[in-house]
Amino acid sequence: MVKHTDDVGAKMGMWLFLFTEMLFFGGMFLLYAVYRAHYSADFSGASSELNRVIGTFNTVILITSSFTAALSLSEIKKGALRSASVSLGITALLGIIFLIIKYTEWSAKIGHGIYPGSAYFNDLAHGKVLFFSLYFVMTGIHALHVLIGIVVFMVILFMVHSGTVRGNNFIKLENAALYWHFVDIAWIYLFPLLYLLR
């Protein structure tokens, strides 16, 4: 096999993959739109039960992590492996903090008996049931994406150390950063729809 790497091709593949991600989330946004139109009063009632402060804090964390991801890319292009690694590490760390906060938020809700299937949950108004189900499913699937991103960044950190990803071969890092920006943007939509819109 003639070894050849086609960076443009690899990036194109990533973009195509992100299209599919967009449509994947799109299905949930569609449900959100329809049910919000059906049950607008319930939706605003339920949404006010979410903690805006925590939500905002998490948004800031995720945006910062997108910044550090972009930073590590520009550093590696300069050949500054050390500072690129630091930025990568910070990105992964911010991702982990995001998940921890998400976890506490979920457990608070579950502690109050708000989760699909609970007796309390099933007695809620229909619109609220749907809102909270959407909340759990959308943030859950998003969190799964964050988790995958963290693992990817860890692997790439390792690759930087072993020299596979370096100043003249950074497509893997670039693609990981692209993916991470997508995860970020998905949150940028989730946050106002779930927390802010009343």
Place this chain on the structure above:
Amino acid sequence: MGTDFHTNTEGRKGISSWIFSTDHKRIGLLYLYSILGFFLTGVVIGLLMRLELIAPGKTIVSARTYDSLFTLHGIIMIFFFIIPGVPASLGNFLLPLQIGARDVAFPRINLLSWWLYMIAGITAISTIFLPGGPPDTGWTFYPPYSIRTPTNVSVAAFAAFIIGFSSILTGLNFITTIHRLRAPGMTWMRMPLFTWTLYSTAWVQILATPVIAITLLLLILERAFGTGFFDPSKGGDPLMFEHLFWIYSHPAVYVMILPAMGIISEIVPTFSRKTVFGYRAIVFSGLTIATLGYVVWGHHMFTSGMSDVSNMVFSFITFAVAVPSGIKVFNWIATMYKGSVEVKPPMLYAFAFIFLFSIGGLTGLINSAVATNIHIHGTFFIVAHFHYTMFGGAGFAFFAGLHYWFPKMTGRMYNFRASTVACITLFIGFNVLYFPMFLLGWQGMPRRYYDYPPEFHWNNLISTLGSWILAAGLLIMFTNLARALFKGEKAGNNPWDGTTLEWQTTSPPPHENFAEIPVVTQGPYSRKREGQETGDR
């Protein structure tokens, strides 16, 4: 020139030289064998269903078993045979050859997609043995029943979810390959038509499959946790499931039929000894079909309770899809006109395709008119219609392609006599099997029942007889090909005098396809070649 890809094992031994190979040709064949395996499984289930329906009352299986049979039959045939069918097997094998590339853009992802396919297949089949039994919802998984039934709906839906990934990876790979790896001189308007349809198909795979993925995931969550999205008792709307389901599943029928049309667009010019008529029209009608295909999904839901306006709009756009499809049929016929048509087996299968697909397409117009749809919705008319399009259309084109490229893939030739007999038997069997279903449906026999009133007996009996003729045809066809695989005569590199690039390398092609990457200087079907002035006719 290196040894051919059957002999060159890239340093691996035995079975692992296949299941771990990243050579697109080996992966294409892996897919081909697996897909045919699922096809035959589906056929056996189909024959059992027909046997049950040979007479009124219970014949061989109970009502419950029948429910599981048509569900498994549908799932296998749709998700494991006809959707991946042409692109993953023939497409994988031929796409790099047709554009003059050494492989696809992401060979390892290509292998991964086959593994996902197999994992999904085994998962789906495992429902038969799991406690609770195989799903009984029909392949469409409609709630609210799919939320309530104790059968293994979640496992089957998960299998379809995984195969979605496999399909997405194939699509992504093909698009990147076509953008990045075309040989020098191979401009977009010099691409073979089969490659063009693979390109349109790949976009549909990418843009539609994620929607079914999320839909099935939501269904699984619904069953596991009671999220309520599709459950009317919790405020959810089953209609939303139908919308999301068909937003994928209608475009999916174009994943089935577009590459099939691509195959026919290769075969017809080759056996008419002419360049194809209206190359651009065929390309753009393919792209139009792919685009319009996104906005017609509502025609599956005319009786589900959409508004009248939606019904009318969906009906109208559905009619519009018939136009580009008609353009293609017109172009094929025009290509044959005044050509020197040679009816070799691939061409015979192509004829069968054009005939059967036309019936499928025209009865599709009957379905897409709201008024008639209400009469035939959920009847055997629909069963007849989709077998004519998917099996008579995509399936027969698949057989045509298999016969067309068999000598390229294996280096050997099959017996023409036997394949002609097979094709004619298949054609007769097919019509005897499915045509009576149109009549039954028109008279009001509903689909998905194991029993029927006596007045439907005759047509059901004839249909079951047809299924046996069809089975005989399949038997002859596959025996003939299997025999040729081992004992066939050497075919030579270009037995049909084809003009596209895959015919310019050896049969079977060497490990990296071409000794030297060809330089393309003319359109794919031009018959003017160096030192030889045959003209276009």
